Amino acid sequence: MGLRGALTVLAEQWDDIHDRLSAQEFAKLSSLVDEFVREGDRAIAEEIAEDLADRLRKQLPHDHPFVEALSGPVERWAPTPARRAKDLAAWLRLADPLRARLVGGPVTTADEVDRAAVSELLAAPALRADELTANGQDPEDPGLIRLEDADGSPCWPAFQFAGDGSPLPIVLSINQILEAADDPFGAAGWWLGDNGRLGGAPARLIGRLPDERLLAAARAETREA
Template sequence: MNEEGRGPSAVSLLALIGEHRESIRAALDDEQHALLLTRLRALAAASPDKDMAVRRALQGVRHALRPLPFDHPARAALDGVRLVAAPPGPATVTEALALVDLLAAPESAPTADPTPAATLGDVTSGATLGDVTSGDDRTAADPLLREPALSTAEATARCGGAPPPELIRLPDPPRGDRFLEFQFPVGGGTPHPVVLKVNRLLLADIDPRGAASWWLGGNSWLGGTPASLLGRLPDHELVGAATTLVEGE
């Protein structure tokens, strides 16, 4: 228990990740593990003296752990960590930095098939699955790159200037960055304000694939795909669903 009596601390949760890193790697697929590393890197890069930045980054780590089986020690401890308790503090950032080095080490990668390990390295360095293939093969292998999207020039025109960092942009070297079209109103106009708000919660600037997967995947609480519900549901319901996901309440 932490000193607030609210369950495990953020540091103890990170310690559990390090202790059970091998079973975590086995339980998560390549993309899920890459997301966890991305979230941990964001936490390690947070300024220790900026409490809200550390809390926000820690929320991302918690979100990345949710695919674990419920009986996994790290997953079982997840809901006990409440960010409204004592501030995470510098120790959380220090622990995250050490954990990134530990999880990203070659021995942490699966050895049965070297291809996923290479893909994981590319994803965690900012590339996507599509970046390790080429041409039509890349698009066929990455369903997100098959989604309707705007080019950088088109998105810039719609935004009236440089697209804001909150927008989901997917790297696609041959065509340039792709801005998923659902983020904009049908028929023209600037991005949906609620999309920018939700994307900030989902850390779309750090993990655009994770944010895109939330918008384009089924959501039992909302009763449909969030992207398809834009304009059909009140904005606060979309924000609430995303908040529940990242805060784990």
């Protein structure tokens, strides 16, 4: 089920859907949307979104853009359309256009949400290639998350390294679980986004929580993606 596409369509088609539903049905829809935008745990938010989708599927014509979006391919949550499945932050930011509809503000487009997510990841503290080399590390190490900004310049999020510049073993293990070599922005999003299971961003919890808890959360994320 293409939940992301459908929720984007819901924000875009909000007025049309309002006109098609009874006052009672629209009040229930608004209540579910309010629950969705307030929820900080991705798994719970997804359950709310699925409940919302199931209700609207029964209430809207089969050819309505929302229903058609639900029939699309299963999507993986990402800061950009290019295979970034594990970015929890982008999943939560999907609420922004719907939140705007609830309060009557301007609607943020999906592209704007994507660009904001990428910009936030790139704004996090990071090392450049010369700094990695100076610390005795290999910039080509596939175990490290390597991001590229708009002009193609690479950077490596700083949370991956200990005080002496060496990669943290727990980070290397989880990067492998998250397939960071293939999906660097997705992996960075998991590390830097708030995690409902852990009570904060995993990158901030390194050394504060047992490694096994971080590993379990990463494995759970990949099972749900």
